[in-house]
Amino acid sequence: MTETQILENKLDVYAIRQQFPILSRDVKDKPLVYFDNAATSQKPRVVIDALSNYYQQYNANIHRGIHTLAEEATMAFEATRDSVQAFINASEREEIIFTRGTTEGINLVAYTWGRQNIGEGDEIIVSVMEHHSNIVPWQILCKEKKAVLKVIPVNEEGDLIVEEYQKLLSDRTKLVSIAHVSNALGTVNPVRRIIELAHDAGALVVVDGAQSAVHLDIDVQQMDCDFFAFSAHKLYGPTGTGVLYGKKRLLESMPVFLGGGEMIKEVSFEKTTYADLPYKFEAGTPNIADTIAFKAALEFTSSIGKQRIRDHEMELLSYATSRLTEIPGLKIIGQAKEKISVISFIIDKLHHQDIGILLDNQGVALRTGHHCTQPLMQRFGISGTTRASFAIYNTKDEIDIMISGVKKAIKMLS
Template identity: 60%
Template sequence: MDVEAIRKEFPILHQQVNGRDLVYFDNAATSQKPLVVINALMDYYTGYNANIHRGIHTLAEKATKAYEDTRHTARAFINARSEQEIIFTRGVTESLNLVASSYGRAFLKAGDEIVISGLEHHSNIVPWQIVCEATGATLRVIPILENGELDMEAYKKLLSPRTKVVSVNHASNSLGTINPVKEIIALAHAAGAVAVIDGAQTGAHVAIDVQDLDCDFYCLSSHKMYGPTGTGLLYGKRELLEKMPPYQAGGEMIKDVTFPKTTYNDLPYKFEAGTPNIADVVAYKYAMDFILGLGRENIAAHEHALLTYATERVSALKGVRLIGTAAQKVGVVSFGVEGIHHFDIGQMLDSRGIAVRTGHHCTQPLMDCFKIEGTVRASFAVYNTKKEIDQLVEGLERIINFMK
C-alpha cells in the first residue's frame, strides 16, 4: 500500500501538536476519519437532510435510501445472511446492552451462568452484572495466561448445562490479543449457550465473516473503523432477534398502536426506536467502503509489520515491561516503564506531539490481574508508519533518561 497517499486522505494528521508533527497512536480509542467520510457527512446535511422511513417527499426518500444503503454494505461487510439481521446502534456499548437487556432479561433465570473473559472491556462486564442482579444468574470469568491469552482449558471446564451465554471480545482493546473466537463459539454452542462477540477492536483490522464464525451476535463501532462517532451495529441471528423483546419503545419500532395493545415492527426496525443518528449511519457506509477498497488483507499485513517493529524497538528500551505478548495480536503495544508512572509518560509524549493512551483502558479487572494500575498503550492504524514508531521510541528514550 502507498501509506503516504493514504495519509493525504486524513486532514487531521497534517497538523502540529506542541510544535511537532502529530503522531497519532490512539487508534484503539478512536480512529481518524478520511475525507470521503467527512464529505459524506457534509453532503447529507447540505443536500438531503430529512427524517427517514416516514416521508414521501424527495429529500426523505433520498435520506432513507442512503441510510438503508449502509445496512446493505454492512451486511456484506460481515457476511450476514440478511439485512434484517443488521441493527444500527450507537456502537458496541449499546449493542452489548441491547443483547444483555433484551435476551438476558427475557431468557435467563436463577441458576443460569454467563461466561465472559478476563480480557473484557467494562462494557462487556457491567451489562451482564446488571442482568445477573436482575435474574439471579451467575457471572463466570475465563482466566488469562501471563502472555495475555485466554486459558482455553479453563474455559472448557467452566462450560456446563447451566451456561446460557458466552460473551467475549474478538480482540482485546488493552493488549491487542486476538481471541480464538471460532473455537470459543463452537464450544459455547456445544454447551447449549449463545455466543456474543465484541468486535470493537477488529472491525478495521481483520476480515469478519459471521456465518463462518457462527456467532449468535456480533457488535461493531463505526468510530474505531474510520467512521463517525455515535453509531455502530449489532448483528444477530434472525431466529434469535425474532423472539427477543424490544430494547426501547417509541416511533419506528411499532406496527400498530392502540391503547389496549401495541404490535411491534418487523426486523430490523423492532430494535431501532425513534429518529436514528441518520447522518453518521449514512457516512458509516463510506468508512466500510474505504476499508474494503484498501483490502483487509493489505491492512492487516501493514499493521502487523508495524506491530512487529514497535514490539522489537519498545521492548529493547531500559526498564520497559510489555503487557500482553500473545502470539496473535492486532496492532496494540501496551507497556509500562519501571519507576515512571504511565500518566507521566503520556504527558511527556504529548509534549512531543505523540498521542498515546494511558490508564486502565476501561479494563480495570485486567489491570488488577497483572497487579498494575495501568499501561501506556500505542495502537496502530493503516495510516501509521515505522518513522512514527521511531519518533515514539526516541521520545521514550529521552523520557527514561530524564526520569532516571
C-alpha cells in the same frame, strides 16, 4: 510474484495519509503522531464529505416522509445496512441493527434476550480481558436474575486459557460474551473454538467486535456467533453509530429494547404491535448522518482490503515491538500468539500518566491508564499501561518518533 506486482500490492501509506486531513496538524508545535487508534481512528476525507454532504444536500427524517429529501436520506441510510451486511457477510439485511455503538449493542442483548432467557442459577461466561462494556451489562443482569457471572482467566502472555474455559462451561451456561480482540493487550481470541464449545454446551455467544472489525475479516456466518457488536468510529467511520448483528431467528424471538417511533406497526392505548426486523430495535430517529457516512468508511476500508491493512499494521507492530524491547526497564504487557496492532507497556518505576503527558508534549498521542479493563490490570498486578495502537496511516518514522519520545521521557523522569 514479480517486483512490480509486489510494489503494486504494497501500500502507499503516504498517499493514504493524504486522505486524512487531521494528520497534517501539529500538536505542541510538532507534527501529530496519532497512536490512539484503538480508542478511535481518524476519519478519511470521504467520510467527512459524506457527513457534510448529507447535511448540505438531503437532510431529512427517514422512513416516513414521501418527499424527495426523505427518500434520498432513507435510501442512503438503508444502503449502509446493505454495506454492513456485505462487510460482515450476514445472510440477511434484517440481521443488521443500527445502534449507537458496541456498548449499546451489548446492552441491547442483555436487556432483551438476557431478561427473557436468563433465570436464577443460570451462568454467563465472560473473560478477564473484557472491556467494562462487556462486563457491567452482564453484572447488572446477573444481579437482577440471581444468575452467576463466571470469568475465563488469561495466562502471562495474555492468551485466554481455553482449558479453563472448558471447565467453566456447564449445563447452566446460557451465554458466553467474549471480546474478539482485547483492547488493552491486542490478543486475538480463538472465537471460532470458543463458539463451538459454547454451542456444544447449549449456550449462545455474543462477540464484542469493537477492536476486531477494523483489522480482521469478519464473516459472522463462518464464525457462527449469535450476536456480533461493533462501532463505526474505530473503523474510520463517525462516532455515535454502530451495529449489532444477530441471528434472525433470535432477533425475531426477542422482546423490544426501547419503545417509541420507528419500531411500531400500530399503536393504540390498548395494544401496540411492533415493526418487523430490523426496525423493531431501532426506536426513535436514528443517527442518520453518521450512519450514512459510515458507508463511506466501509468502502474506504474495503477499497484498500483488510489483508493489506493487516500486513501493514503487522509490520508496524513487529517494528514497534523490537524497538520498544531495546529500552531498558520497559516491559510489554500482552505477548499473545496472535495479536493485532496494539502494544501495551510499562516502564520500571515510572507512572504511565507521566509517560503519556511527556509523549503528548512530543506530539505523540498515546493512551494511558487501565483502558476500561480494571480486572485485567489487576490480573497483571498493575494500575495501568501506556498503549500505542496503529492504523493504516501510521508509519515506521512515527514509531521512531515515539521511541525517541519514550527515551526522552525516561531521561526527564529519572
